[in-house]
Amino acid sequence: MECQHFGQCGSCTLYAQSYEEQVAGKRERVSELLAPFFDGDLEVHTSDESHYRSRAEFRIWHTRGDDGERCDYAMGNLTKDGTVTIETCPKVIEPIDRVMPPLREAINASEVLKHKLFAVEFLATTTGEVLVTLIYHRRLDEAWEDEARALEKQLEIYIIGRSRKQKVVLSRDYVTETLTIEGSPFVYRYHEGGFTQPNPAVNTQMITWAVRQAAGIGGDLLELYCGLGNFTLPLARQFERVLATEVSKTSIRAAKENVALNGADNITFVRMSSEEMVDAFEGVRPFRRLEQEGVKLSDYAFSTVLVDPPRAGLDPATIGLVTRFDNILYISCNPETLARDLATLTRTHTVRKAAIFDQFPHTGHVESGVWLQRRKTS
Numbered sequence: 001m002e003c004q005h006f007g008q009c010g011s012c013t014l015y016a017q018s019y020e021e022q023v024a025g026k027r028e029r030v031s032e033l034l035a036p037f038f039d040g041d042l043e044v045h046t047s048d049e050s051h052y053r054s055r056a057e058f059r060i061w062h063t064r065g066d067d068g069e070r071c072d073y074a075m076g077n078l079t080k081d082g083t084v085t086i087e088t089c090p091k092v093i094e095p096i097d098r099v100m101p102p103l104r105e106a107i108n109a110s111e112v113l114k115h116k117l118f119a120v121e122f123l124a125t126t127t128g129e130v131l132v133t134l135i136y137h138r139r140l141d142e143a144w145e146d147e148a149r150a151l152e153k154q155l156e157i158y159i160i161g162r163s164r165k166q167k168v169v170l171s172r173d174y175v176t177e178t179l180t181i182e183g184s185p186f187v188y189r190y191h192e193g194g195f196t197q198p199n200p201a202v203n204t205q206m207i208t209w210a211v212r213q214a215a216g217i218g219g220d221l222l223e224l225y226c227g228l229g230n231f232t233l234p235l236a237r238q239f240e241r242v243l244a245t246e247v248s249k250t251s252i253r254a255a256k257e258n259v260a261l262n263g264a265d266n267i268t269f270v271r272m273s274s275e276e277m278v279d280a281f282e283g284v285r286p287f288r289r290l291e292q293e294g295v296k297l298s299d300y301a302f303s304t305v306l307v308d309p310p311r312a313g314l315d316p317a318t319i320g321l322v323t324r325f326d327n328i329l330y331i332s333c334n335p336e337t338l339a340r341d342l343a344t345l346t347r348t349h350t351v352r353k354a355a356i357f358d359q360f361p362h363t364g365h366v367e368s369g370v371w372l373q374r375r376k377t378s
Helices: 019-034 094-108 142-155 200-214 232-238 249-262 274-282 288-292 316-322 335-345
Strands: 042-045 055-065 068-076 083-086 117-124 130-136 158-163 166-169 174-181 184-191 220-224 242-246 267-271 302-307 327-332 349-357 367-374
Touching: 019 042, 019 335, 019 349, 019 367, 042 200, 055 083, 068 094, 094 117, 094 130, 094 142, 130 174, 142 158, 142 166, 174 200, 184 232, 184 249, 200 232, 200 327, 200 349, 200 367, 220 232, 220 274, 232 242, 232 249, 232 267, 242 249, 242 274, 249 267, 267 288, 274 316, 302 316, 316 335, 327 335, 335 349, 335 367
Parallel strands: 042 349, 130 158, 220 242, 220 302, 242 267, 302 327
Antiparallel strands: 055 068, 055 117, 068 083, 117 130, 158 166, 174 184, 327 367, 349 367
């Protein structure tokens, strides 16, 4: 990827390496971390070098010149002591790339739209939909709404305005993505403010990898940290029933919408944390949210658990729960905490497959996945 801001913008820290060198370094790093637990071949799933990111956030930098006030996109600089104004960002997918310049110029042409504008967030899909959130340090009024509506129509996008304790949705607060997994299309509704995977192409590879590991296992699936159903929907075709949990209200709302959009009838989503699920399995106390969904854990024949935790990894109690299952699919955004957790999980299970997924080119971040099976006792 060629970018005029390499070496200045703090968003890309591996700008001095070729993409092949970046991937090789990530593979070596994860291989070393997994070496005590896995001696097989580490699968490597790469990204496009540019136009791969479907969500982006930019600060707005205000300058005043002879022609008056001007707004520009900005990012923190590489040394983390200032900002860099951004002309273009070749990381973003084409729909965002297409919208960024005319949006900036329309904002600069409007005293109403640029007044105390603080940041702009983009959320887009490979199907061409773009949701733009304009964030302000002032209350939004009718004049703002009128001009924002005109801009929304002009650029054929969806616009949301935000300020402190205020959210103005002009048309809708989501975009709809379609991902093809193993030849089948899956429809996802991505809401503003909810978590979404940032790299659609690599996300598709990641879901496909998980589906292939689960093929032929059968039984029921428990999923913790399910988000909006990113893995849940395709994986549900590999199992009799799926119970999926997530603590975020926004994500659970989207997950239930996605079930309806895809006509999936064997998935139950419940808003619960992993710690609460541990208590539920232990019978510490009844949980009304399970009862409201008609869930009795004793009715399930769980063969597999999927976890996709935050960077901190799994807490000890959740690790204890996970080891109850014959098959463990662990998706990780932090190979260090994955390795830490494997030190416990491999006391009872064996790592059968492992992979890395380069969702974040030009940075040191890398996603990993492992499939573990319970060791057979003699």
